[in-house]
Amino acid sequence: MPVSQPLRVIVVGVGAFGRNHLRVYRELQQAGHAIQLVGVVDRDAATLAEASAKFDVSGFETPGFESIEACLAGVGQVDAASVCVPTVHHAVAAAPLLAAGVDLLIEKPLAANLADAERILELSRKHGRIVQAGHLERFNPAVTAARSHLHQPMFFEAHRLSVFTPRSLDVDVVLDLMIHDLDIVLSLVASPVREVRAVGLPVLSRKVDIANVRLEFENGCVANFTASRVSTERVRKLRFFQPHQYLSLDFARQDLLMIDVTAAAGMDPVQLAAMAQLVQQAGQHPSAGLSLTKVPVEQGEPLRLEIESFLQAVRNRTVPVVSGEDGRAALALALEINEAIAAHTQRTGL
Numbered sequence: 001m002p003v004s005q006p007l008r009v010i011v012v013g014v015g016a017f018g019r020n021h022l023r024v025y026r027e028l029q030q031a032g033h034a035i036q037l038v039g040v041v042d043r044d045a046a047t048l049a050e051a052s053a054k055f056d057v058s059g060f061e062t063p064g065f066e067s068i069e070a071c072l073a074g075v076g077q078v079d080a081a082s083v084c085v086p087t088v089h090h091a092v093a094a095a096p097l098l099a100a101g102v103d104l105l106i107e108k109p110l111a112a113n114l115a116d117a118e119r120i121l122e123l124s125r126k127h128g129r130i131v132q133a134g135h136l137e138r139f140n141p142a143v144t145a146a147r148s149h150l151h152q153p154m155f156f157e158a159h160r161l162s163v164f165t166p167r168s169l170d171v172d173v174v175l176d177l178m179i180h181d182l183d184i185v186l187s188l189v190a191s192p193v194r195e196v197r198a199v200g201l202p203v204l205s206r207k208v209d210i211a212n213v214r215l216e217f218e219n220g221c222v223a224n225f226t227a228s229r230v231s232t233e234r235v236r237k238l239r240f241f242q243p244h245q246y247l248s249l250d251f252a253r254q255d256l257l258m259i260d261v262t263a264a265a266g267m268d269p270v271q272l273a274a275m276a277q278l279v280q281q282a283g284q285h286p287s288a289g290l291s292l293t294k295v296p297v298e299q300g301e302p303l304r305l306e307i308e309s310f311l312q313a314v315r316n317r318t319v320p321v322v323s324g325e326d327g328r329a330a331l332a333l334a335l336e337i338n339e340a341i342a343a344h345t346q347r348t349g350l
Helices: 016-030 045-054 068-075 087-099 114-127 141-147 173-189 269-281 302-316 324-348
Strands: 007-012 035-041 080-083 103-107 131-134 155-161 193-201 210-217 222-228 235-242 245-250 255-260 291-294
Touching: 007 016, 007 068, 007 302, 016 035, 016 045, 016 080, 016 302, 035 045, 035 068, 068 087, 080 087, 080 302, 087 103, 087 114, 103 302, 114 131, 114 324, 131 302, 131 324, 141 173, 141 245, 141 255, 155 173, 173 210, 173 222, 173 235, 173 324, 193 324, 210 324
Parallel strands: 007 035, 007 080, 080 103, 103 131, 155 222
Antiparallel strands: 155 235, 193 210, 210 222, 235 245, 245 255, 255 291
């Protein structure tokens, strides 16, 4: 498709996530990007009307529809779509869109089960369409910066804590929150998982609300994950260690700190004191013989970066940064973790 020809885009599902997709597409269109928001779909008429009014969709002559079929029939050609319906409906929503030749950005997790994930991928191959899994933390600028400093990571520690909200209760905390970190670590380690140990408990919902997981990979790397949606605070951090180096990443602040064990050897007392002050300001514990560097990170909204990357893949017909296969891999690991949690629950009689 010529760059001058706008990509015709729709958003399917305009709940909490869908409204953010709608906002970003609108901002991109207002900024002069070659896209045109041509349709919004939600089966709830009140939600559809509210979202259209909030984002002034009518100003873009964008009609709202209560079904995908009605939208496709009503707006004509559609090039790309964000699928933001509840996870259990991802495969059902994806099928008619892929058959109509629409490239998809599907919110995480890719599907509710592996059978649905395989169905989505099979249809994407059959119709020659792009499917990108919506793991937006891959586009967090701090993650992007960390990749350039990656060499033989051997230990990861991830914490993703959130206060309780009624959203996303159709899935457990592993599929809701932890899957972000599972996807990132899988992409950084690039080694098969050898062992999974996990424990989790429901607290305020009928599904697991807090979980702790230990993974060991075939290459010897170990990763610990903690996820909670019943915390009193919001934390999103990832730390990893590699030979002579420790990196601390804060997703919310988009900060990346790199602590080098060897670089401090030639530092004078003044430099060491300055380093210690930086460590303290960063909330870390100072230690002699360590050199801290705050890695430059170009700030940006991960969702906007994700959508821009998706649209680029659509226009250039390239494999997206987070492919449908990546989404399936993260889903498969999350489901294996849930099986381990269930086995632990049964074993301990909880």
